[in-house]
Amino acid sequence: MVDLPDRQSAFIDWYLAVVEAAELTDKRYGVKGLNVWTPYGFLARRNLDAVMVREIEATGSKPVEFPTLIPANEFAKEKEHIKGFDAEVYWVTKGGVSDLDVPLVLRPTSETAIYPVFAIWVRSHKDLPLNVYQIVNVFRYETKTTRPFLRIREIHFFEEHTCQATEDDATARVRSNLEAFRRMAEAFVLPYVATRRPDWDKFPGAFYSIAFDTPIGGARTLQIGSVHHYRENFAGPYGIQYEAPDGSQRLVHQTTFGLSERLLGAIIAVHGDSKGVVFPSSIAPYEVVIVPIPHAEAGPAILRAAEEVDEALRRAGRRVHLDAREDRPGAKYYYWELRGVPLRLEIGRRESESRTATAVDRLGHRGRVSFDTAGADVTERLREFDRALAERAMAGFRDAFSVAQALSELAGSDHVRILSWCGREECGHQVENAIAGALLGVPEDGLPWEAGAPGPCVACGETQGVRWALAGRPI
RNA sequence: GGGACUGUGGGGUAGCUUGGUCCAUCCUUCGGGGUUCGGGACUCCGAGACGCCAGUUCAAAUCUGGCCAGUCCCA
Structure with a gap:
């Protein structure tokens, strides 16, 4: 029995209550800004990552992973960059009991870890473009109030880093990233607006920054991603240059594209309601939950029917969960609504006899799913749910x-x-x-x-x- | 960086002002039994807490100090 604060009048209280009640995170770790990824939250994050990976790899980007620690001297090479992050980096200064000769920075972002290696990798124009991404944890010593998924100190970070031959090529990569994000946001059912940040608010070291914002809880905005054009700003200090076809040595033009679990926070904040979380089907840990409705005589047949549908959906590739706990059906409805499951299938005596489950989506739309065409029926219902969710989100977006x-x-x-x-x-x-x-x-x-x-x-x-x-x- | 405030079972709380009535209240949660089951069931039995360390005192959840954790406001 969870009573959530009112979403209209106490938005942030609602948000904090809902992420805990839905068991998406556990903030009782005891260190500010470091939260635990619980199983349910982790499953959602994995689905989020899968969308990012799918869309960025579709643009020809390849996965890499660079070390977490960055030597102080490399970190300090780009002046604006170090100035921008100086106040929020964690330092590793000891190895065991001895002080380190060269202190190490826990990466707050990975430019300075990656670019010395880019300088080695890039020799010729034939090595370009170089488009790679990684999904790693980065650390920022946040001094303001931290909030699960929205402002934290250990960030689950997607970052693409690219090297291009010319400024125009880099500009084209920025456009490509904007397009990739548009497709990601479509999967997340997140309306947003992309703006070119004013000069005083661009990423430290960038030529320019384009950021994505979505309105949250009325007047507030949440930045949910950004794409940066670096021109030669990092290539110079890190010596990333290539031999052009004419034999000249030229600096590369670079871009980056950053996202994080803030997207998960945005999804919760934008779609959630008085009953709890509402996940779009792409992110939902379970797309479908099956709730059997017990009956004195028909009990065993009902459970068999539920298992049959569970198995059919599993074979159809759906993320499905059969909730066979002893609780009453109504309690399960509330439980899964709080956790944002897009579609619920109810199977009782009537459904078992007619071989047709009652389907209720998270927005309250009712329908039917035949046992014999369960896979196709559920796919259709989820598509319809995502469409309705998008409509609702877009209406709120325009009104904001x-x-x-x-x-x-x-x-x-x-x-x-x-x-x-x-x-x-x-x-x-x-x-x-x-x-x-x-x-x-x-x-x-x-x-x-x-x-x-x-x-x-x-x-x-x-x-x-x-x-x-x-x-x-x-x- | 400056200031204010808070910390009681897994979660939310009462008690603190005025020390003793507190082996700590209520709701929820959790474990076990029984009856139930088409929108948060009922019942019986059981489990679980005063952030940490010092100090004051005959006596500390309550007062004092330090630490730790967290919240809010201002720059």
Whole structure:
């Protein structure tokens, strides 16, 4: 019997309660920002990773894994980068009882671990492009309040690192990553907006950064991924160069693409409701749960029927769980709704006799699944569920944005704001002060909805070179 | 970096102001038995906690100090 806080009025309390109640994480480890991956949460994470792997490998990226520890001298090579991460790295300074000659950094991200090796791997233009990714844990000494999946100190991190021959090639790789993320987000059923971050908020060492944000719990935004164009900024310090066809030595242009289990947090936050988690079928640890409904005389036949459907779905490749516990059916319904299972099949006396299970999806839509065509029927119902979930999420997404005509409209806003910005840093900071948040940047592929032409800059009134930008309060 | 606050079974809590009535309350959870089972069952029996270390005191969940863990606010 779990009573969740109200999602509307106490969003973050709802979120914290739901991730614990649904047994997605255990935060009782005793060290701030380090949480335990429980079996159910781990299964969800594995499905998340599978989508990322599938989509990035479809673009020709190959898996690698670099060491966790980075020598201090390599870490310090790119000046902006070290400055950006200085305050949040963990240091390893001892080996056993002796001090290390060269202190080691626990990677907060892996540029500085990977690039010295890239300098060895890349010799010729024929080695390019070099597109590799890894899914590893990175560490950041977060000083703010930590929250499961959203802000943590040991991060489950997807990072692609690439080397391209030219700036244009790198720009093309950025576009390719944006497209790959679009396909991932489709699988996660996550609406988002991609913006080019203002210069003062780009990744340390980047030429520019494009980040993906999704609105959460009303006025807040959650960054769920980013793609960076480094130009030659890292290639120079790390000496990553190649011999061009004309015999000249040239620096590579690099890009990176980063994602994390924040996506899991976003999925929970965006889709969840008063009953708990709602997983899209791609991420759900179990896509289908079968609940037998006991009956005094028909009991054994009902259980046999449930096992038959369980087996059929398993053979059809579905992630299915038969819940044969002694509890009452109603208790099981609540239990699995809390845990976000997309589809529930009820099998009692009626279903057993008609060889047709009652199907109820997590959004409450009812239907039927024939024992004899269970695989195809369930596939169809899950597709329909994902479609309905996407519709619901998209409606919430559109409602989360509104246009602000003036700085004075930003304070206390309960929306992510769309506003006109001349592009000057001074004006950007005025916007950030007014909204007590961040100027997310200029949308890369259009606004969440059509807003016509921008007006004068909300800060200075300038009318030349003004563009739509988004501002919000990052969670 | 500065400030405020909190810590009681697995989870949530009462008790703390004014030390003794507390081998610590209630809900939930967990183990076992029985009756049940189409939306959170009932019942019987049982299990489980004062963050850690010192101090004050005849007596500490309660007061004091340090530590650890966590939360919030400000820069």
